[in-house]
Amino acid sequence: MRVLIVEDDPSLTASIAEGLRGEGMAVDVAEDGAAGSEMAAVHGYDVVVLDRDLPLLHGDEVCRRIAADPGTDARVLMLTAAGGIDDRVAGLGLGADDYLAKPFAYRELVARVHALARRSRPAPPPTLERRGVRLDPMRRTAERDGRPLALTAKELGVLEELVRAAGAPVSPVHLTEKVWDEHLDPSSGVLKVVVHRLRRKLGDPPLIETVPGHGYRI
Numbered sequence: 001m002r003v004l005i006v007e008d009d010p011s012l013t014a015s016i017a018e019g020l021r022g023e024g025m026a027v028d029v030a031e032d033g034a035a036g037s038e039m040a041a042v043h044g045y046d047v048v049v050l051d052r053d054l055p056l057l058h059g060d061e062v063c064r065r066i067a068a069d070p071g072t073d074a075r076v077l078m079l080t081a082a083g084g085i086d087d088r089v090a091g092l093g094l095g096a097d098d099y100l101a102k103p104f105a106y107r108e109l110v111a112r113v114h115a116l117a118r119r120s121r122p123a124p125p126p127t128l129e130r131r132g133v134r135l136d137p138m139r140r141t142a143e144r145d146g147r148p149l150a151l152t153a154k155e156l157g158v159l160e161e162l163v164r165a166a167g168a169p170v171s172p173v174h175l176t177e178k179v180w181d182e183h184l185d186p187s188s189g190v191l192k193v194v195v196h197r198l199r200r201k202l203g204d205p206p207l208i209e210t211v212p213g214h215g216y217r218i
Helices: 010-022 033-042 059-068 085-093 106-119 153-164 172-179 190-202
Strands: 002-006 026-030 047-051 075-080 098-101 128-130 133-136 141-144 209-211 215-217
Touching: 002 010, 002 033, 002 172, 010 026, 010 106, 026 033, 033 047, 033 059, 047 059, 047 106, 059 075, 075 106, 098 106, 128 153, 133 153, 153 172, 153 190, 172 190, 172 215
Parallel strands: 002 026, 002 047, 047 075, 075 098
Antiparallel strands: 128 133, 133 141, 209 215
16 A cells, blocks of 8 residues: 655654554655645555644645546545544545544544545455465465465565456566555566565465466466
8 A cells, every 4th residue: 555645743643654554554754735735646555644734835725636536546644733523524525534633543544544545446345366376465464275474565466467467467666666665676576576575475385377478476
């Protein structure tokens, strides 16, 4: 899952980003509305956590642009210090999918991000299964033929995307978009290393197939 945080409070941004990364999410950050709007238009985010009162471009306008973009399925969780009913109604009217007033409980924010991410894709079952692999995205656990798999966050993220594809090839571009943040160098070979480790941990018989020119599939 890939998340964009658009927030001009550095300490709050760092806190949210650290927590979401601890949940296995790939997280990018933007400190103003203009940068956030540009990033949302370029990258395939599942969820955008958006502060309303932003410099350079107000969060309301960022929200409008995301909602009006036919090329994005991103869901918007709007954050604001104004928690009155009129403010919530206004925010939802701009195209936000959910609304959270500051200060908020971190556990609630995580739960709302997970809920919005599920809405950004066709509704999956609580656990994903393919070829003996069972994966629980919420609990961040996976097993093969009943054997628990000790996976890193990136290995689990790649496996989740492959299982979700139900046998269709998944391109390296898609995997890096969904599992890593913007700081990944596509030429670094990190994805190949993670796939290699994942194959080793999955064991025999081999599950992950390389499809020349298309990527990987199970």
